[in-house]
Amino acid sequence: MKIFKKDSENFLSEFAKFLKNEGFIFQSNEIYGGLNGFYDFGPLGVLMKINLKNLWLEDVVFKEKNIYLLDSSLINSEKIFEASGHLENFYDNLIECYDCHLRFKEEEVKDKCPNCSSENISEPKKFNLMFKTQIGALGDQTGYLRPETAQGIFVNFLNVLNSTRAKLPFGIASLGKSFRNEINPRHFIFRLREFEQMELEFFTKPSESDYWFDYWLEKRFKWYLNLGIKEENIKKVEVPKEELPHYSKRNVDIYYKFSFGFQEIEGLANRTDYDLKKHSEFSGKDLRYFDPDSKEKYFPYVIEPSCGVERVIFAFLFDAFDVDSLNGSERIVLRLNPKIAPIKVAVFPLLSNKKELVEMAKQIYEELRTKFVTVYDESGSIGRRYRRQDEIGTPFCLTVDFDSLKNKDVTIRYRDSGFQERVPVKELEEFLKEKIK
Numbered sequence: 001m002k003i004f005k006k007d008s009e010n011f012l013s014e015f016a017k018f019l020k021n022e023g024f025i026f027q028s029n030e031i032y033g034g035l036n037g038f039y040d041f042g043p044l045g046v047l048m049k050i051n052l053k054n055l056w057l058e059d060v061v062f063k064e065k066n067i068y069l070l071d072s073s074l075i076n077s078e079k080i081f082e083a084s085g086h087l088e089n090f091y092d093n094l095i096e097c098y099d100c101h102l103r104f105k106e107e108e109v110k111d112k113c114p115n116c117s118s119e120n121i122s123e124p125k126k127f128n129l130m131f132k133t134q135i136g137a138l139g140d141q142t143g144y145l146r147p148e149t150a151q152g153i154f155v156n157f158l159n160v161l162n163s164t165r166a167k168l169p170f171g172i173a174s175l176g177k178s179f180r181n182e183i184n185p186r187h188f189i190f191r192l193r194e195f196e197q198m199e200l201e202f203f204t205k206p207s208e209s210d211y212w213f214d215y216w217l218e219k220r221f222k223w224y225l226n227l228g229i230k231e232e233n234i235k236k237v238e239v240p241k242e243e244l245p246h247y248s249k250r251n252v253d254i255y256y257k258f259s260f261g262f263q264e265i266e267g268l269a270n271r272t273d274y275d276l277k278k279h280s281e282f283s284g285k286d287l288r289y290f291d292p293d294s295k296e297k298y299f300p301y302v303i304e305p306s307c308g309v310e311r312v313i314f315a316f317l318f319d320a321f322d323v324d325s326l327n328g329s330e331r332i333v334l335r336l337n338p339k340i341a342p343i344k345v346a347v348f349p350l351l352s353n354k355k356e357l358v359e360m361a362k363q364i365y366e367e368l369r370t371k372f373v374t375v376y377d378e379s380g381s382i383g384r385r386y387r388r389q390d391e392i393g394t395p396f397c398l399t400v401d402f403d404s405l406k407n408k409d410v411t412i413r414y415r416d417s418g419f420q421e422r423v424p425v426k427e428l429e430e431f432l433k434e435k436i437k
């Protein structure tokens with residue numbers, strides 16, 4: 001693999017090529033010329049996605065009390081978005097260049113076209129970011145692909161409340177695809193037209209919403225740090241009052257420092273009682289909560305931490321990417337937290353032409369592969385095999401050598417330092433469990 005560095009000017013395109021070659025992320029519809037704003041996840045990328053989603057579920061749902069899961073439909077009736085305000089407000093201002101015909105978000109344009117520098121540009125035009133579709137054989141019903149998972153949660157508020165008999169405070173979490181017809185998708189997988197969101201709507205008494213906002217902000221921020229994002233690359237940014245969305249009392253975004261600057265990877269919002277009130281008004285259903293303590297009915301406030309799976313993966317991959325020198329040669333290494341790394345363990349025989357080494361290595365591989373995502377590799381020199389695993393972030397490589405045959409042990413080689421130690425075969429499972437947990 002060609003070495004390229006983070007500070008190089010064309011880092012992003014090199015990184016995209018690298019992630020394609022390794023089987024993480026592919027341009028969608030590539031053989032037909034590609035579809036802008038859409039990406040597919042390859043064998044390693046999918047494993048990473050699964051790991052991150054599980055880690056989010058663990059943090060937001062399973063380690064918490066009173067959080068319920070919901071999986072709601074991707075296509076929804078126009079009425080939902082009328083009520084939520086998306087039909088009226090989910091717009092970006094679009095500016096078109098009359099010379100090169102590219103289109104940009106208004107914020108990206110300063111008097112001239114960012115692509116060809118022409119001053120022959122349009123006035124800003126309102127552009128709704130929702131994908132519209134026609135439902136049914138006659139196509140007489142208009143539907144929209146959801147631009148966030150949140151509305152599915154609000155319209156199911158009563159269903160979840162009644163079926164779980166939940167009491168405030170409680171949350172409903174959803175994880176699934178969202179769609180936004182972004183004017184200018186870019187920066188690799190940063191801004192997509194189809195992406196997955198992980199969202200929690202946490203319902204509280206209005207008077208307790210500030211407390212829960214801080215609780216979730218701190219918790220989510222720590223999640224990134226605990227999983228290895230470097231402190232200097234992540235920060236919280238308070239959204240100024242005048243820039244708050246129409247439904248929000250307070251917004252704080254979590255920003256990550258990409259090569260193209262600090263950018264939002266997760267947003268936290270106090271959505272107040274806006275959505276439940278609107279859906280009550282538009283549907284005619286009473287979505288208030290009956291408080292058994294005060295015997296009052298009221299609309300709860302909602303705290304929402306929301307992030308995009310692909311953006312979060314991008315931040316973790318970007319943060320983990322490193323080039324260093326080990327035993328006198330340069331290598332690319334993805335220093336991913338073992339919990340996030342797609343492959344946890346690689347097993348090698350020192351030499352592929354020594355039958356006893358191959359047999360013992362294959363036996364170890366067979367035992368480990370049902371417990372951890374494990375690969376077996378016997379091709380090329382042992383040094384090349386280590387490098388291949390370093391590049392895809394595999395934290396542990398196990399090698400079976402001649403001493404292994406006598407001592408029933410293997411060398412474990414650590415990805416980050418190259419340090420090696422011997423571990424008895426019968427202790428391997430416990431040893432790896434301890435390192436990966």
Ligand code: ATP
Pocket residue numbers: 148180182189190191192193195197264265266267306307308309310311312
């Ligand atoms: P932006 O300002 O970048 O368009 P936003 O403030 O509209 O984002 P939210 O509506 O707060 O984003 O969405 C919550 C999260 O969903 C974002 O922090 C991001 O991680 C993810 N997200 C939103 N839009 C996209 C997109 N087009 N592609 C990938 N992820 C996205």
